[in-house]
Amino acid sequence: MKKHDQDFMKQQNRLTVFEIIKHNQPISRASIAKQTGMSPTTVSRIVGELAERGYLLESEQVSVGLGRRSTLLEMVDASVLSVGVELDRHQMIVGIVDIQGNVVCSGKYPRSAEESPDATLKLIGEKINQLTLLHEIDGNRVIGIGVGLPGIVDNDAGVVVFSVQLGWKNVRLAERLKEITGYEVVVDNELKVKALAEHLKGATKGSSRTALLGFGNGVGSAFIFEGEIYRGKTNSAGEIGHTTVDPNGMMCDCGKAGCLQTYINISSLLSEANKIRPMRTIEELFEARRAGERWACYLIERALMYIAITVNNVVCMYNPDSVILSVELADKYPEVYEEIEELCMSRFVWEPLRESFSIFRSELQEQGVMIGSGLLSQIKLFELE
Amino acid sequence: MKKHDQDFMKQQNRLTVFEIIKHNQPISRASIAKQTGMSPTTVSRIVGELAERGYLLESEQVSVGLGRRSTLLEMVDASVLSVGVELDRHQMIVGIVDIQGNVVCSGKYPRSAEESPDATLKLIGEKINQLTLLHEIDGNRVIGIGVGLPGIVDNDAGVVVFSVQLGWKNVRLAERLKEITGYEVVVDNELKVKALAEHLKGATKGSSRTALLGFGNGVGSAFIFEGEIYRGKTNSAGEIGHTTVDPNGMMCDCGKAGCLQTYINISSLLSEANKIRPMRTIEELFEARRAGERWACYLIERALMYIAITVNNVVCMYNPDSVILSVELADKYPEVYEEIEELCMSRFVWEPLRESFSIFRSELQEQGVMIGSGLLSQIKLFELE
Incomplete structure (x- = not known):
């Protein structure tokens, strides 16, 4: 099997385990292995990765029926946060969302249409700092930033290829915003992240x-x-x-x-x-x-x-x-x-x-792009690193 | 996990194992388990299912390096055959294809535009019999029939919902053709199976x-x-x-x-x-x-x-x-x-x-729909039964 396919399979397995825990918690390792057909070793490795990042809680519980003790796993919703940004011609919205897409805090800020990419990105960095200070958020729990904007976006490279509304062309947004904030950054077209948010948390x-x-x-x-x-x-x-x-x-x-x-x-x-x-x-x-x-x-x-x-x-x-x-x-x-x-x-x-x-x-109205961008940056964690 | 999701996962695992053997043969059970992260039990169960149907050859071979004997698995291309049918207003093509989509034999037959569904399906049955006799094909190796035609097809139910070209409405094609031939039958829109054939074996x-x-x-x-x-x-x-x-x-x-x-x-x-x-x-x-x-x-x-x-x-x-x-x-x-x-x-x-x-x-020209229909009927085997 090619390296690429192996990586893909690992990523798929990780996502599968994550989704099973999210929707069937609390759940034991053995039960995950049984439901997925994965080996106990594979399940333990993935659970270990997730636990190391603080996404999982383990608790000793007595299984009904057999009376045996087994360790059950649960997600820690609030432990993981990410920043979502909607960038538009005349304004931007910056917010912090948890693993379920709940908005912890957010703000709306005017933006001048002629603002350079660098000025805008610095402003985003400042607004993130303000929000975390004001709402006393532990910066270590923030795992990344997602930005949604109108235009053609190379999401793999994190580059805004072309945006008529922003007047931007070939802006290496992810790279620059990471330099400014220190966080991993994903960028995408606003409608794509909005649709994702409505699917995960909104109308559909x-x-x-x-x-x-x-x-x-x-x-x-x-x-x-x-x-x-x-x-x-x-x-x-x-x-x-x-x-x-x-x-x-x-x-x-x-x-x-x-x-x-x-x-x-x-x-x-x-x-x-x-x-x-x-x-x-x-x-x-x-x-x-x-x-x-x-x-x-x-x-x-x-x-x-x-x-x-x-x-x-x-x-x-x-x-x-x-x-x-x-x-x-x-x-x-x-x-x-x-x-x-x-x-x-x-x-x-x-x-x-x-x-x-x-x-x-x-359903999410004007918060949709911001929430979707934040959730996208979390999903990216489960892709290839 | 819901019953539906469990079935889906089983199906995915079966397809994964099948694809890995097809592209990496000869390969051992242990190697499949390692590459997929599945448990040896799961891999053995799936391999067993495939072997039982005669798709796999097992051979004792010495692994390079360790000098240990291990059983390697290979696909048996020609052991699996299926029938592909293209049905059109004025003609039909009936052919037999192997697991790689190679055409073993085929024929083109006129059809009158006003022919009833039953008359057409009987004709298909006769042509299949003629082809298998003429080319001395073991009927037990034929695992199913795929039919491609213009119109709206409910592929799950095997029903031609509506076909302007054939003048058919709500024809339970899969059920009727199975009664006539004894084979499992799948039906689909002609362009969908043609695209599948070009993707698996043709231009793309x-x-x-x-x-x-x-x-x-x-x-x-x-x-x-x-x-x-x-x-x-x-x-x-x-x-x-x-x-x-x-x-x-x-x-x-x-x-x-x-x-x-x-x-x-x-x-x-x-x-x-x-x-x-x-x-x-x-x-x-x-x-x-x-x-x-x-x-x-x-x-x-x-x-x-x-x-x-x-x-x-x-x-x-x-x-x-x-x-x-x-x-x-x-x-x-x-x-x-x-x-x-x-x-x-x-x-x-x-x-x-x-x-x-x-x-x-x-690339496959007028054989595309027939080849694609035949291949689709093979793929269906790996879906829920």
Whole structure:
């Protein structure tokens, strides 16, 4: 067997043991071995690794029935903490989460759009220090940092390849933030970690195929398959914003015409709206629609139709059991969700698949990216070191 | 741990042992246990199961170095055979394949479009008997039948839910064919098994994310992720034919407007062509284009553009390392592949992903569905019984 495959198997075994303890605690070593088919030696080695890191509690307990004493294992939830960061154009959220994804503390901070990567990363470091001091958190229990942001991220290398919203290109974020803070750092696309958080702790717990669709400054999707983020070859899976929905459509900043995002994202909608009258926020556009201005009705209804088309196209491709809609562009107009669901089910979703999935709204709301980033940095521990 | 999870783990362990022997033979039981971390008991149980079915050869060999005798295990390739069937509107292919997917023998037979399911299944039974007699194949070595066909298939239940091409609805194919032949039967969508075959034995061996796109009487895709068919919730993943590419487009037989397939599939193209002049085959349309008839050029070039758009949309969603084009509609005009690749790379594929994948043509050609169906029926053995 190749070295790579052996490492992969070790990693799989470690994850399996971890998950079994998490969901069946308290549990004995013998019971883990029996359930997994692993040898007692392998189980003991993995349990030893986990215990050494302080994730496990051992206790002597009397098993029911036989009356024999055996050592049972339990997770120590609060012993492991990590930092989650959501980085966006105009603000960032920094928080500390435990092993179950509970938020221990968090803060929201403004950020200037032109801020350099180094300035932003220093700010993150400062905010982490402030939070740990203020909430008297033992820094040794923090095992790493996860950062979620809009854009194309090379998650293996920890590099922000390209982010239109941040204006960053080829930023070695993980490396730099580790230099500043001393912690291990993982970086990922914001929708991927948000979907992970909703799957582990939010709207779609227990689902094995969740697609999350995000509509805001960009348009994108993320897919969680059997508990893991589906990444694709270059961590770009789900970039639905650049699927072509009309070859004769409007120009997209990517150089193609008729990309889906040209009909939906906030900047496109504002640019179209400004052909009629000047406005600076998407709320003004929604207000114009409420006031019954026909052009605003047209523009928003076209966007909602394309959102329903997006649901259809994603459902046809991934055939998920759950779809989470995260419609940032209609944050203040929750009734829009109902309009979208109605469009999906009455017209735009292919009939054979209409019953195959449920539509959810984000449960973790604006904390989703931060929580998902924090949890991702914990999961990374169980991958190759 | 839940019963379901325990079964899943057993199945995973069995597959792991099988794969390790297949790729590292000859190999000892102790070595398998060491490499997987499984207990010797678990390994012996699984090896026993495989040996009982005649898949393994045991031989006494002297290990290099220690000079100790140990029993080494090897796969018996030719001992296991299965039947693969491709079922289409006007013809069917029946073949027998071994454990490596080599075709032992096969035949192609006409089928009338109006034939009832029962008549077709009886015919399949007869053809299998003919092939085994003619080629003197021991029926006991045949472990099952796999059938691939166009349409929506409930692969778990072995039911053809709906096939426009065959005109079938809710046909309990697996059950009926088992009654007729006595063999275990699996059924699947043709593109899914074709992609599996290309991955195991054809154009994309070694790839871990292959998308196969099929353009012919229908339009569809299939995705192989880490060696397995990605199915989605209801085995409908990849149904790209009903993604909307133009909400103002032509009506589709599904009741929506502007589905991708309305621009590409053979019946749509012929229906459009017949508005200009009567023709019955797609070849006539291609000949009209060769003769420089402008309307034919327009129609075909629009179709090719939409094929390139399909490549883009699939690549944005799945972010594969390999894309296999299976352009049945241009079977006799292989130069069309070059046109499509040129359109993809010069215009229609989103720039950040242009370098992320390679485009292949089908290697197994018209045998792909049959080989894939046969291999699928073997793989099923390692799933829950």
